[in-house]
Amino acid sequence: MQENKETLSVTLVQADLHWENVTANLATFEEKLAALPEPVDMIVLPEMFNTGFTMNTALAEPMNLTTTRWMKQIAKQHNALVVGSFTVNEGGNFYNRLLCARPDGVLAHSDKRHLFKMGGERDHHTAGNARLTIEWKGWKICPLVCYDLRFPVWSRNLQSDPYDILLYVANWPTRRAHAWTTLLQARAIENQCYVIGVNRVGSDGNGLEYKGDSAALDYLGEPVVLLGNQEAEKIVHISKADLMAYRQSFPALSDADDFEIRC
Template sequence: MSDLTVSFVQTKLHWEEPAANRATLDVALDVALAGLARPTDLIVLPEMFSTGFSMDAPALAEPMDGPTVAWMRAHAATHNAVVTGSIIVEENGAYHNRLLWVRPDGSLSYYDKRHLFTLAGEQHTYTPGRTRLVEEWHGWRICPLVCYDLRFPVWSRNQPVEPYDLLLYVANWPAVRRTAWSTLLRARAIENVACALGVNRIGHDGLGHEYAGDSALLDARGNYLVEAGDHAGVFTHTLSRAELDEFRAKFTALNDGDAFELRGE
């Protein structure tokens, strides 16, 4: 199995302006990824990266063949990497906070956010997901989740029937709860004996909420590999397959976990 090079974007977002956000990300990705010594394998964008965390789904939702999905396909092909992040999608009359997993060949999978943020009324606009997604890429099994899912360890649990090596969260996590963000992200890495990546935004949204960033990549011990702080940028790191396998061979806590069935009901 090979190492995995991961690039994630921490940025301000234009409030409810998909074209402006795509243009900003065009520049960020093309400039940052052109100079890499090792091409990236995975590009991770924040939650609702095309709009910010908006409840105005009727005005902003796109179909699965809309411009933002096309944009993701184009970047996946250009950089020969999976591109992932969530956007507002309308399908069969329902709205979803949908994480898309877009491969270089244009094929895709998706995960609809399971835990909707009731404090913001997200449940009144969006339909929750029922099924978790675990994707294999370059020999790594990756479980992508969305923002508020971070608070629910059962849904994030690394299970023998559906194991993963990298757990990632895309988010619009406000600065007022930044301690919870950092603490929970580290806990998810440690308890699941997996690398963990949290990708948040910075700046303010159209409702006045502040976002401090604090995007980070951690190893399976809970050690920080990359900390973005409050800086805008594209951050890249190569995860070592050998280091993960060696640690898991010595520290076999996953073998002692409780057996249970995870259902999205």
Template sequence: MSTLKITTFQAYLFWENIDKNLQNLGLRLSSIREKTDLIVLPEMFSTGFSMNPEKFAEEMNGRSMKWMLEQAKKFDAVVTGSIIIRENKKYYNRLIWMRADGSFEYYDKRHLFGLGEEDQHYTAGTRKLFVELNGWKICPMICYDLRFPVWLRNVNEEYDILLIVANWPERRSLHWRTLIPARAIENQAFVVAVNRIGHDGNEIYHSGDSMCIDPLGKVVYYKPNDEDLYTFSINKEDLTHARTSFPFLKDADTFKLNENNRF
């Protein structure tokens, strides 16, 4: 399928309140009236960016996973976003890729935000995730991963869409608004980046600035400040045109990450 329809939800999140977040997100998503292929929620959408995983972590059969499946079935679409997961006595900031049939994939955040002490509470992931949806190859990542171009590098056209879910603060929004177009241009891919809005429990403000940027760096969608549930389409023809007209990826440096994900 040449067209992919994506619904992004730049949501206000209630601090460390799973029940209230799931209830509010479900209510707001119920206003979706058109068919969509993919619904994208922010990082840690059920809690906000909490450093209290021992209190709010869920198992892989927990209520947030069940809620995601309910929404995926309801809209016959993939639902994605990250939640706090406990597994083998460790905690993960885990992105879930939930399909309507109940099957799912997951990605554990690779780069933990040391400035916010995330690395003291969570375990880093070690593998990338590539998923397919309606003929599109998608690489999901989480927030701080955006700053590390080697980890995100599109080697041999591994992906068509780089997907970022985030809790990115307004105080560093310039970096967010700069890095997303850079990642789209250097990787010749669409970048879909979904952030939250509002203050968290530490009184840190998030301005949203969710966006979709095409492979040539043009803005498909951009929304600052307000909560926003928005559906838009991207076309495979635009991707093919960018890559054939400007075949930069074939001239990229080759490299290989070792088992520790370092040169």
């Protein structure tokens, strides 16, 4: 039985990634997390945190091998939900799979719906066809991947499938940094929820630069924390009571259009 937490503590891990080096990336993240100053409820890693945003599908893993087992291990060690994405080989198809690992070993996943065709992702990966909402310690969380941020219909806080936290893991380059920060804010405001976006910093093997700008925003689109452009592990604390009080005082979601998302 999960403990319901009125205040949820979340660690945003903004890091430079070792290009196509799974071993180095997992070791780096393990070291960073070992230095956290306090226990946390949830740990959020960037998109393709084990390789960087590569289309080299030779690095894809079946489920329950190296990266999956590592996430389960970290979740157990920290007694926290661990969220991140990596490339999975399943049934001959490749997926940019967002995985949520619980301390008890239970896994949940969804596959990136909107594949970034300008980066060749659509040529190498198969798109997901279902959105995931999970419950953790009394909070409902909707985790999505990078380019999904640009599509408000897929991110919509539906009355039939509501959430409290909208979460994005990303490799979002510097050249489109304004879109990243603006859209995170828009998603928070329109969905009356907390939004957490975790991006990477540094440069990758394709020569793309990343300035991070990972953030946690409240239901008004106001920053709880902004990480800037340096490597950082930041713990934020978000309040369920504050969220519920705001929704009650300004119940705009009750006037939202009712629709179904068809894939």
